[in-house]
Every structure is written in C-alpha cells, then in structure tokens.
Amino acid sequence: GQQVMQIPQYQHVQEGEDFTTYCNSSTTLSNIQWYKQRPGGHPVFLIQLVKSGEVKKQKRLTFQFGEAKKNSSLHITATQTTDVGTYFCAGPNAGGTSYGKLTFGQGTILTVHP
Amino acid sequence: EAGVVQSPRYKIIEKKQPVAFWCNPISGHNTLYWYLQNLGQGPELLIRYENEEAVDDSQLPKDRFSAERLKGVDSTLKIQPAELGDSAVYLCASSPINSGVGFNEQFFGPGTRLTVL
Numbered sequence: 001g002q003q004v005m006q007i008p009q010y011q012h013v014q015e016g017e018d019f020t021t022y023c024n025s026s027t028t029l030s031n032i033q034w035y036k037q038r039p040g041g042h043p044v045f046l047i048q049l050v051k052s053g054e055v056k057k058q059k060r061l062t063f064q065f066g067e068a069k070k071n072s073s074l075h076i077t078a079t080q081t082t083d084v085g086t087y088f089c090a091g092p093n094a095g096g097t098s099y100g101k102l103t104f105g106q107g108t109i110l111t112v113h114p
Numbered sequence: 115e116a117g118v119v120q121s122p123r124y125k126i127i128e129k130k131q132p133v134a135f136w137c138n139p140i141s142g143h144n145t146l147y148w149y150l151q152n153l154g155q156g157p158e159l160l161i162r163y164e165n166e167e168a169v170d171d172s173q174l175p176k177d178r179f180s181a182e183r184l185k186g187v188d189s190t191l192k193i194q195p196a197e198l199g200d201s202a203v204y205l206c207a208s209s210p211i212n213s214g215v216g217f218n219e220q221f222f223g224p225g226t227r228l229t230v231l
Contacts, residue, residue, distance in 0.1 A: 042223060043205070043220075045219035102220070104158070105156055106155050
C-alpha cells in the first residue's frame with residue numbers, strides 16, 4: 001500500500017534558526033496537504049499543493065511540491081517559539097478501492113529553544 | 115463558525131468494556147472522517163462518510179468497532195469490547211466536499227483521548 005514518510009522525526013533548533021521537513025511518498029500524488037499539530041492539540045490545515053513543482057509561501061513558511069509529485073518539503077525561516085509542534089504531510093491515494101483516502105506521514109516534531 | 119465538536123474529551127475504561135465517541139461536524143460539511151492517532155504517529159483513517167454513506171471503512175476493525183452517521187450529520191464511533199491496544203486519541207474531522215480529485219482541507223475536532231486499563 002501507499003506509504004508516506006517524513007524526515008527528520010525530530011528537530012531541535014534555536015529560535016531564529018531555519019527548519020526544514022521532508023515528505024516522500026511511495027506513489028505519485030495528485031496533491032499534498034500539510035498540517036500542524038500543537039502539543040496537546042489537533043491537526044490544523046496549513047496548505048495544499050496540486051501542481052508539479054509548485055511553490056507556495058505563507059509568511060515565513062515555504063512549501064514545495066516535487067516535479068515528480070512524489071515528494072514535498074516545508075521550510076520555516078527564522079523559527080519562533082510559536083512554531084513548536086508536529087508538522088504532518090498527507091497525500092491522497094490515487095485509484096484503487098481506497099481512492100480518496102488521505103494517508104498521513106508520521107510527522108516531524110519541532111522544538112524551538114528560546 | 116463553530117468547529118468540529120467531539121465528546122467526551124477524555125475517557126478511561128477497563129478492558130472489555132464498551133465505549134462510544136460522538137462527533138458533530140461543521141454545519142454543511144457532508145464528508146466526515148474518524149481517525150485514530152497513536153502517540154508520535156500521524157492520524158490513521160478508520161472510516162470516511164459522505165453524507166450518511168460509509169464510502170471507506172477498509173481500516174475499521176469490524177469485529178469490535180462500529181460507526182454510524184444517522185441523517186448525514188452527527189456520527190458515533192463505538193468500540194465493544196475495548197482492548198488495551200485501543201488506547202489512543204480518536205479524532206473526528208469534516209470537510210465540505212470530497213471530489214476524490216482535489217481534496218478540500220479537513221477540519222479536525224479536539225479528539226477523544228481513550229485510556230483502556
């Protein structure tokens with residue numbers, strides 16, 4: 001079945017440093033979504049990427065979708081303590097009986113030290 | 115706009131006991147999802163409803179888990195009997211449409227943290 005892997009599993013940074021998490025799918029994705037989950041909270045949607053090679057920015061966050069639509073990345077510039085949390089990528093299955101199912105990666109846990 | 119509502123927020127039961135979780139999605143959202151999230155893992159889909167129809171329940175352990183979405187609005191997820199390994203957070207999410215091609219964002223509820231002793 002489809003697998004969505006994220007690296008690294010954990011990342012500790014000093015406030016002001018940059019942070020990047022990578023997402024890789026075993027299958028081609030029609031689109032990819034990113035979610036953030038604060039400690040003790042629930043996943044909150046950040047963005048969706050659809051086009052091959054697409055790059056989107058949200059303030060200090062930059063999201064990229066690979067040319068082959070099998071990988072994606074999230075880069076945060078100059079991290080702040082409010083960036084703390086777990087970042088998940090999620091991609092839908094394409095075709096088959098589970099068409100439409102969203103598969104989440106295991107997440108990257110970001111800790112920001114002030 | 116009110117978000118996805120779930121209850122209870124926490125539940126502690128002994129193994130072999132039944133338990134039920136309730137979810138009220140965002141008004142107008144016809145797609146509803148139940149996920150299971152273990153510590154340090156991403157959410158795993160248990161069942162997806164479009165209106166009152168369960169369109170994907172392939173990951174639902176049907177020997178002990180059941181779900182329903184009467185009238186295509188509220189939903190309940192039941193476990194009977196609960197096992198120690200069922201301890202996890204059960205998340206409900208909803209989205210306005212699921213075309214199967216371009217997904218809309220999913221709005222998650224706060225979850226129910228289940229502890230089975």
